[in-house]
Amino acid sequence: MPYEPPTPPTNLPTEIVNTLNESSPEHLRDVASYAEAVAEHKERQARLEEADDANVEERPDDLPDDVPAKATITIKEINDNRYYYWQWRDGEKIRSQYKGPVSPDD
Structure with a gap:
């Protein structure tokens, strides 16, 4: 039974999927780490902005x-x-x- 590559999320743009498929394992791990950090940063910013909006009198x-x-x-x-x-x-x-x-x- 051959190993099947993972299926990308359907909402991920084709250009990103192609770039990831062409990347080395080392670059993919770096991308994954960076993407997680960016996601956490954006979520935190959204929470802070939401809290600021709720607290403005x-x-x-x-x-x-x-x-x-x-x-x-x-x-x-x-x-x-x-x-x-x-x-x-x-x-x-x-x-x-x-x-x-x-x-x-x-």
């Missing part, structure tokens, strides 16, 4: 135009002085923008 009146609506206010202490900053996630980074000093009444 109405835009506060005092929010500057260049600060996203999902930003929150945080307090930073610098040289014994306290300041308000808008803070939000931008991809893998946390961004901040100065809002103003914390008054003693706050």
